[in-house]
Every structure is written in structure tokens, then in C-alpha cells.
Amino acid sequence: MDLIHLDISKTLGEVTKEHIAALETGAGKATAALHDGSGAGSDYLGWLHLPSSITDTELTDIENAAATLRACCDAVVVVGIGGSYLGTKAVVEALGHSFDPLLAARKNPLILYAGHHISEDYLYELSEVLKNKPFGIINISKSGTTTEPALAFRILRRQLEEAVGRDEARRRIIAVTDKARGALRSLAEKEGYRTFVIPDNVGGRYSVLTPVGLLPIAVAGVDIRRLVAGALAVERATGVDTPFAENISALYAAVRNALYAKGKKIEILANFHPKLHYIGEWWKQLYGESEGKEHKGIYPASADFTTDLHSMGQWIQEGERIIFETVISIEKTDHEVVVPHDEADLDGLNFLAGKRVDEVNKMAELGTQMAHVDGGVPNIKITLPQVSAYSIGQLFYFFEKACGISGYMLGVNPFDQPGVEAYKKNMFALLRKPGYEKTNR
Numbered sequence: 001m002d003l004i005h006l007d008i009s010k011t012l013g014e015v016t017k018e019h020i021a022a023l024e025t026g027a028g029k030a031t032a033a034l035h036d037g038s039g040a041g042s043d044y045l046g047w048l049h050l051p052s053s054i055t056d057t058e059l060t061d062i063e064n065a066a067a068t069l070r071a072c073c074d075a076v077v078v079v080g081i082g083g084s085y086l087g088t089k090a091v092v093e094a095l096g097h098s099f100d101p102l103l104a105a106r107k108n109p110l111i112l113y114a115g116h117h118i119s120e121d122y123l124y125e126l127s128e129v130l131k132n133k134p135f136g137i138i139n140i141s142k143s144g145t146t147t148e149p150a151l152a153f154r155i156l157r158r159q160l161e162e163a164v165g166r167d168e169a170r171r172r173i174i175a176v177t178d179k180a181r182g183a184l185r186s187l188a189e190k191e192g193y194r195t196f197v198i199p200d201n202v203g204g205r206y207s208v209l210t211p212v213g214l215l216p217i218a219v220a221g222v223d224i225r226r227l228v229a230g231a232l233a234v235e236r237a238t239g240v241d242t243p244f245a246e247n248i249s250a251l252y253a254a255v256r257n258a259l260y261a262k263g264k265k266i267e268i269l270a271n272f273h274p275k276l277h278y279i280g281e282w283w284k285q286l287y288g289e290s291e292g293k294e295h296k297g298i299y300p301a302s303a304d305f306t307t308d309l310h311s312m313g314q315w316i317q318e319g320e321r322i323i324f325e326t327v328i329s330i331e332k333t334d335h336e337v338v339v340p341h342d343e344a345d346l347d348g349l350n351f352l353a354g355k356r357v358d359e360v361n362k363m364a365e366l367g368t369q370m371a372h373v374d375g376g377v378p379n380i381k382i383t384l385p386q387v388s389a390y391s392i393g394q395l396f397y398f399f400e401k402a403c404g405i406s407g408y409m410l411g412v413n414p415f416d417q418p419g420v421e422a423y424k425k426n427m428f429a430l431l432r433k434p435g436y437e438k439t440n441r
Contacts, residue, residue, distance in 0.1 A: 002385040003237060004394045006248040008255050010369060010379035011324070015258040023254040023409070024244040030408035031250050034401075035240040039408050041415030046201030047400055050209050051232035051393075059225060062211055065174060065194055066218035070109055072172060073136040077126070077156055078216045079115040080140035081148045083204025084176075086285055087213040087396070089113060090278040091227065092220045094392055098275065108221035109136070114156060115149030123152060127159055135160065136172035138216050142198050144177060144184025147424070176211050203415055205286045206400055209393075223389045230393025238401050249398055252326075252380065253406035259324045259378060260298050260410075266323040268316065269302045272365045273330050275387060277304050283399055290403050290414035297410065306364050317375045324378040328395070329365060332386040333358045 008020070033039035034048060069076050078085055092111050097103060101110060112135075114126055137160060139153045161169040175188040179197040188195045196211035207213060209231055214224045238249040245251070256267060267287075269280045280302030291297035303312060316323065339360070341353040352360060369379050382398075384391040407414025428436035 003233060004248070004385075004391065004398060005383040006252055007381040007383070008251065010373050010381065011255055011259060013373065014262055014264070014324070014378040015255070019258050020251075020254055023258055026257075026409050027244060027247075027250040027254045027405060030253070030405040031238075031240055031247070033408055034404050040413035044201055044203045044206070044415035045404075046199045047203075047206035047209065048404075049235065050202070051228050051235045051397060054209070054228055059214075059228070062196070062214050062218055062224065065196070066215060068194075069136045069138075069172065069174070069219050070221075073109045073134050074106075075110040075112055075130065075133055075135040076216065076219050077112045077114050077130070077135060077137050078140065079113075079137060079149045079153045079156065080212070081116045081146060082285060082289075083207050084140040084149065084212055085113055085116050086205075086278065086282040087208025088216045090282040091208070091213065091217050091222060091389075091392055091396075093278045094275045094387055095222050095389060096220060096275075109219055111216060111220050115152035118148055118151065123155055127155070130156075130159065131163075134164075136174070138174050138176065138219070139184060140176040140198075140212055141182075141184050142178050142204075143182045144187065145182070147427070150183075174215065176215060203417075205282075205289055206415075208282075208396055226389035227393040227396075230388075230390040230395075231397035232393075233390075234394045234397040234401070238398070249401035250405055252382075252398070252402045253409060255380060256298060256324075256326075256406060257409045264298075264322060264324045264378065266299045266301055268323055268325045269300065269328070270305050270308075270325050271303075271328045271330075272305050272361055273328075273387065274304055274307070276328055276330075277302075279328065279392075279395070280304075282396075286399060286403050287406075289417045289420070290407050291410055291412060293412040293416075293418075296412060305368060306361075309368065316372060316377060321376045324380070325372060326380040326382065327365070327369065329381055329383045330387055331383055334387065 030039070034045065037045060078088055088111070100106070112126065114123065137153065137156055139149065141149050144150060157169070157173065160172060164172070170192050173191070173193045174196065175184050175193045176196045176198060177184040177188065179185075179200070185195070187193070196215060198207065198212055199210055202210055204212070209228060214227075217227065218224045234249070238247050242250075269283050271277075271280065284300045284302055287298070287300040303316075316325075337357045339349065339352045339355050339357065341350060369381070373379055382395070384395060404414050425436060
């Protein structure tokens with residue numbers, strides 16, 4: 001099977017081969033620190049060998065639980081925030097039909113999301129949609145007390161119990177939580193919910209290949225075994241003994257750190273395939289939460305091309321030269337659409353007649369890369385053979401491994417997120433949560 005390909009040649013106008021080679025030692029030390037557990041945050045390295053350690057029995061258990069929900073539900077609500085839903089949404093959006101909610105005959109439950117923000121209108125409208133519709137819930141929370149998902153689950157659980165009764169609701173609710181502690185674990189044991197464990201040594205943003213992601217992804221009809229197999233291929237290809245020039249994760253980490261040292265403070269993850277939008281959203285959390293510490297870190301942004309070339313394209317082309325791009329390119333599409341000939345040719349597009357739409361898109365991609373590089377925006381290119389479970393699994397592990405290496409090269413702990421708690425303390429004080437009164441100013 002083909003591996004994803006990394007091309008750094010369009011960065012060499014900004015950094016030299018010698019500059020990148022000089023970072024080989026640092027990248028090697030960072031990779032070794034990941035593998036021997038000597039770096040900061042080593043308690044959270046469970047994701048590192050997850051593709052090779054997950055068992056057939058574990059995958060079968062996940063598939064069986066997914067089948068139970070698929071059999072009785074027209075919709076399944078994934079309740080979670082951050083890494084508890086972004087990886088799922090990224091995979092489901094990438095591998096699903098673009099117009100899935102409108103399909104007349106659907107094979108799989110519609111995957112909906114809650115608990116990823118606090119919007120009264122959203123929750124009201126979600127509740128309205130679920131009325132008279134067989135639905136289930138996958139509640140994902142380590143503690144069970146994180147405000148956004150806990151609030152959504154309380155409301156949706158009540159609705160489900162009122163609709164089908166408490167006993168049937170128990171069958172349609174699955175909890176993904178801590179193995180022994182927390183409010184959700186206690187509730188699951190009390191109510192008899194089926195449960196899956198969030199591993200203690202895997203942080204949320206690295207958890208897509210645990211039941212956090214695999215369960216709802218399986219409910220959506222995605223082949224989770226192919227997803228894991230893709231991740232395993234990159235795990236094997238980026239090991240501690242892999243030479244620097246062949247280790248795509250280490251090389252990506254080194255190049256982006258080299259560009260950062262040259263004043264490139266913003267990285268734009270761009271794609272030319274709209275199904276990859278949420279890959280960008282997941283990637284932003286992974287890198288922003290992992291590297292944005294101690295007043296350091298590249299700011300992760302994302303763009304969907306060619307759409308955003310008609311909005312942000314001007315700034316990218318001629319704005320402040322503090323950016324570089326990483327472009328995800330898709331080698332082969334799933335379908336073919338050919339531009340027809342038109343006798344009147346009022347739109348002037350007959351020069352494209354007979355060409356596939358993907359050829360037009362590829363030339364837009366190449367033309368954009370040429371223009372941006374000429375305009376002072378270095379480009380890294382990641383090529384996926386196609387948008388498949390196998391390729392997406394590769395991409396997730398590639399980014400996770402590179403993030404760990406990059407964070408160590410930057411000199412931060414890529415596995416904690418101390419700054420995330422600041423807003424919560426203020427919110428709780430303003431809401432007069434017991435114990436937080438003195439926080440309010």
C-alpha cells in the first residue's frame with residue numbers, strides 16, 4: 001500500500017538544506033525522547049504505539065457496540081468537546097457522502113454532535129430534530145463533569161428516557177470514560193450503560209485511535225480496521241531507527257521549526273478537497289494545544305481552497321510575510337466528472353471541455369503553490385494517494401508523531417494544556433459555582 005508523501009522542496013527558498021540538516025540531531029533527540037519516555041509529559045505517550053498494540057478483540061468489541069447502535073438508531077449523538085469529538089468529525093466528514101443528511105436511503109445512522117459548545121439555540125434545535133426519531137448517545141468524557149458535554153448529556157439523556165423509557169435508554173447510551181473514576185463512570189455503573197475506557201496515558205487530542213474516536217467512527221460505517229492499519233504503517237515508517245531523511249514525521253517537525261526560527265509564525269494547513277475541512281480543525285487543536293506555551297509556538301490556521309482563495313487569498317499572497325503553508329493534496333479522486341461542451345460558450349469554458357474537473361482542481365492547486373511561493377510563502381506538500389480510511393489513518397498518526405517531536409524541539413511539553421483552565425475558573429465564578437466565588441473580580 002502507498003504511504004503518504006512529504007515534499008519540502010518548496011521551502012528551500014526560505015531555509016537551506018544545510019539548515020534543515022543541522023536540525024537532524026535535535027529531531028533525533030526528540031524522537032528518541034518520545035520512544036524512551038525521557039521527555040516532558042511522558043505519562044501521556046500511550047498513543048505512540050497504539051496502532052500496533054490495539055488488539056483484534058478490542059476492535060471486535062467496538063464493532064459490536066457500533067452494530068448495536070446502528071441497528072436501533074436513525075441518529076447517534078456524539079457528546080464531547082475538543083479531542084473527544086474533533087477526530088471523529090474529521091474522519092466521518094472526510095469519508096462520508098458530502099450530502100449524507102439528504103440521502104433518501106441511508107445505510108448508517110446520522111452522526112450528530114453536542115457538548116462541543118454552549119449554545120441554547122443549538123441544543124433546542126437538536127432536541128427538535130430528535131423528536132420522534134430513534135436516537136442513541138455516545139457520551140465521551142474522562143471526568144463526566146466538563147461543563148459543555150455534561151450539560152448537553154443531561155438534557156439529551158432526559159429527552160431519550162422520556163421518549164423510550166429508562167430501560168431502553170440504557171441500551172442506547174454508551175459511555176466512553178475513565179476506567180475507574182469520575183462522575184460518568186459512576187453514572188454508567190449505576191445505570192448499567194455499556195462502557196469503553198479512555199486510556200489514562202492518552203490525552204484527548206491524541207485519542208482518535210482509541211474508543212473515543214473508533215466507536216462513533218464505526219457507527220458511521222467507516223472501516224476502523226483500515227484506519228488503524230494506515231496508522232500502523234506510519235508508526236512503522238517513523239520509528240526511532242528510521243533515518244532522518246526518510247522519517248516523514250521528524251522531517252516535517254524539523255522543517256516547521258526551521259521556518260519558525262526564520263520568523264514564520266503562522267502555519268496554514270490548506271486543502272483542495274472540501275471533505276478535509278475538519279482535518280484542519282482537528283489539526284489546529286493538536287498543534288495549538290500542544291505547542292502554544294511559554295509564549296512560544298507556531299499559530300495553526302487552516303484554509304479550504306479554492307474557496308478561501310476568494311476571501312483570504314489576497315492576504316496570503318501579499319500580507320505580512322510571517323506565514324508558511326502545508327498543503328494536503330489528494331492524488332486520486334473517487335469519482336469522475338467531465339466538463340461538457342456548450343455550443344453558446346457564453347461562460348467561455350469550452351477550453352475546458354472534455355477535461356475532468358479534478359484536472360482543473362489540480363492546476364488550481366499547482367498555480368496557487370507557484371504564486372504563493374513566488375510571493376514569499378514557503379510550501380510543504382503532503383500527498384495522500386486518495387481519501388480512504390487507510391490514508392486518513394496514516395495522516396492522523398503522521399501529524400501526531402510530528403507534533404510530539406516538534407514540541408520537544410521547541411522546548412515545551414506537548415502533552416499538557418495548562419492554559420485551558422483559565423476561562424473555566426472565571427466562568428464558574430460568574431455562575432457562582434460553589435468553591436469559585438473568590439475568583440470573580
